[in-house]
Amino acid sequence: MAKEKVKKRPSGNRFNTDFWKEQKRKTLIESTGASMRLSGSKITDEQVEKIIDSEKKRDKEYTISFIEEIIQDSKYKGWAGGRMEVLKPDESAYSVDEIRFFTPRNDEWVKFVDENDLKNVDKDELDRIIKIVKERFCRPVD
DSSP states (O other): OOOOOOOOOOOSSTTOHHHHHHHHHHHHHHHHHHHHHHTTOOOOHHHHHHHHHHHHHHTTSEEEEEEEOOOOOGGGTTEEEEEEEEEOTTSOTTOEEEEEEEEEOOHHHHHHHHHHTTEEEOHHHHHHHHHHHHHHSBOOOO
16 A cells, blocks of 8 residues: 655744734735835835834724614614724734613714714723713613
């Protein structure tokens, strides 16, 4: 019986997430630089790297989104209930805090959501918004 040939698995950094993050970063820099140069801009990869690094600093923000949930109790018709999700920076994509809300759907609520939904904020702004949600838009249920 003949021996089967077994492929050797590549060793090294294949499963190292830091390695792949750096590869992705380098590819982004090279492709962005190439696109900029094709458009007629005289930009170096080093300049593109600075731009990308400055964008990374903006990623240190929290992202807020409002998720409304169905309210089946007819006595709360005209109310908004659900959660404000806060995506945390520097953690996994599943690192989310939830702040509950339950409030009459009025002009103040609609304006507040319109101004803050899908907004990127720093820690101080996040704390201010959470305080508003808890104080103004989280009514106790009878």
